[in-house]
Amino acid sequence: MQAIPPALRFWHMPVDGSWSGHALDSHLLLNLWIALGLFTLANILLVVGVVSRRRAHRPLHKLTLEYLPLTAFAAVFLFLGARANSLWATQRYTGAAPDALQVEITGLQFAWYFRYPGADATFGRTRNELVSAAEGNPVGLDPTDPHGTDDIVRSQLVLPADREVDLTLRAVDVIHGFAIPEMRLKQNAVPGLTQHIHFTPTRPGDYAILCTQVCGLGHYRMQAMLRVLPAAQFDQWLRQQEQAQPQGNQR
Numbered sequence: 001m002q003a004i005p006p007a008l009r010f011w012h013m014p015v016d017g018s019w020s021g022h023a024l025d026s027h028l029l030l031n032l033w034i035a036l037g038l039f040t041l042a043n044i045l046l047v048v049g050v051v052s053r054r055r056a057h058r059p060l061h062k063l064t065l066e067y068l069p070l071t072a073f074a075a076v077f078l079f080l081g082a083r084a085n086s087l088w089a090t091q092r093y094t095g096a097a098p099d100a101l102q103v104e105i106t107g108l109q110f111a112w113y114f115r116y117p118g119a120d121a122t123f124g125r126t127r128n129e130l131v132s133a134a135e136g137n138p139v140g141l142d143p144t145d146p147h148g149t150d151d152i153v154r155s156q157l158v159l160p161a162d163r164e165v166d167l168t169l170r171a172v173d174v175i176h177g178f179a180i181p182e183m184r185l186k187q188n189a190v191p192g193l194t195q196h197i198h199f200t201p202t203r204p205g206d207y208a209i210l211c212t213q214v215c216g217l218g219h220y221r222m223q224a225m226l227r228v229l230p231a232a233q234f235d236q237w238l239r240q241q242e243q244a245q246p247q248g249n250q251r
């Protein structure tokens with residue numbers, strides 16, 4: 001876990017609770033400094049341009065005025081884009097470690113549900129037509145699949161600190177936005193797609209999970225809680241949940 005750079009703390013960024021947060025924060029800060037530099041430069045050029053034009057009555061050459069700044073801006077934006085993309089790719093497109101904790105996240109109007117694969121380490125099959133929170137099956141577990149009998153479905157996300165987590169995101173009805181600002185994590189959950197994103201929480205505590213897509217009238221109340229526990233406490237919690245199956249299951 002690394003501290004937030006002082007400048008970002010000044011700008012009221014949320015605490016940095018994940019392993020990858022520091023690199024993302026630094027990149028954001030670099031973007032802001034470059035934007036400030038360009039803003040200042042643009043204003044200086046504006047003033048110099050107005051003054052020199054009045055004095056000399058001689059317009060600047062097209063190369064100086066257009067092509068050089070355009071090339072410089074393109075280079076800066078390409079650099080920032082490539083850097084952001086490589087940071088994003090490490091969380092989104094490179095696979096998680098094989099021993100990462102597997103958790104599936106289901107977004108539906110208007111709640112998040114979190115599923116752990118249970119003792120057999122395999123998620124059971126789900127079918128959207130079986131989704132019914134009222135009947136105790138909010139993620140649509142298929143009762144004919146034996147892998148699903150030990151799956152643990154909860155409305156709170158509990159994770160261990162300092163262990164990589166491989167999230168599998170899906171949505172049942174419309175697009176939802178899974179976001180935890182303190183984990184610097186944000187990814188849309190899209191119906192028909194299963195998407196992976198992985199991260200490592202480092203700071204035990206409670207964090208709000210938000211939906212960042214306006215997904216319907218109840219969007220404002222689509223919130224859940226992430227609880228990050230020290231590893232030993234998490235193992236204890238998971239054992240308790242496994243022992244509580246199937247009677248204690250919320251589905």
Ligand SMILES: [Cu+2]
Nearest residue numbers: 176211215222
């Ligand atoms: Cu939503």
